[in-house]
Amino acid sequence: MKKRILLVDDHGIVRSGLRSLIEQEDDLSVTGEAASGMEALQLVRKQEFDIAILDISMPDKNGVDTLRDLQHIRPELAVLILSGYAQEQYALNLIRAGCRGYLSKDSAPEEIIKAIRTICNGRRYLSPELADLLASELTRPSDKRMHETLSEREFQVFYKLASGKSPTEIASELFLSVKTVSTYRARVLEKMNLRTNADLTYYAIKNELIS
CATH class of the missing domain: 1.10.10.10 (Winged helix-like DNA-binding domain superfamily/Winged helix DNA-binding domain)
Incomplete structure (x- = not known):
């Protein structure tokens, strides 16, 4: 059974590119798109998804708030943050807030697909850069x-x-x-x-x- 994916990004061209990438995979399917955080919340109230791919910077409700609200509405829904902001800026805060992975939008297509599959299988996805950030937090907490x-x-x-x-x-x-x-x-x-x-x-x- 294909994993059901919700794309949440206010740029249509980004959603279109992600859909084209994902639809090439036999085990993944984009079954919903939202151009804002509010649209995303409306969709998850009506449809079942396995994972939401979420941007941070959006007009009516930013990704930080949307992540929190998604967890209240659908605690079982996994969230992958795909953002224009570099991982060192937001990743640690949002991982602590409950997202299962964080990638910047300039990540390689293969890494995005790998992250989606990893998260859909119930695990967190940590890129090498994010793993280093988390390791630094554990070994040198004063450097935060x-x-x-x-x-x-x-x-x-x-x-x-x-x-x-x-x-x-x-x-x-x-x-x-x-x-x-x-x-x-x-x-x-x-x-x-x-x-x-x-x-x-x-x-x-x-x-x-x-x-």
Whole structure:
């Protein structure tokens, strides 16, 4: 039985290229496409998929939030992040948040197929680069960059603040109180040794977490 794949990317040309690549394989089939995080959530409520291939940067709901929501709706659904951002920027945070693998979009086609098969078989896919990152985290935890010390929820709040969202907007999107968001903000600033939202934005741009 073919593994059912959901493609989630706001660029049609990327989805088309991935579909063409995947449909060459006898054991894999693209059975759904979404151009946004919201579309993806609607689809997984109606259809069964074995794996979702998810971008980070999308218009209405970014991949960080979409990953979290997918896990609430379909905890059994495996997620592979395929992003334009390099692995060292997001991979560790998103692996901790529950994705089964992370690849940059310039990965070789054979590696993308290998990652899909590995994840569909119930395992994590760690590229050599990501394996090195995880090994470094274990052997030299003090070498972590500041955003890598954040919990999953703290990282969500950090990402939204750095992107210019207000505490009220964040509270609405994450179904939290404004007071709780303010508490997370204070924790993020303390952990990252920063003082203002502008500092968070500068840090995110400097580390290529936002563009």
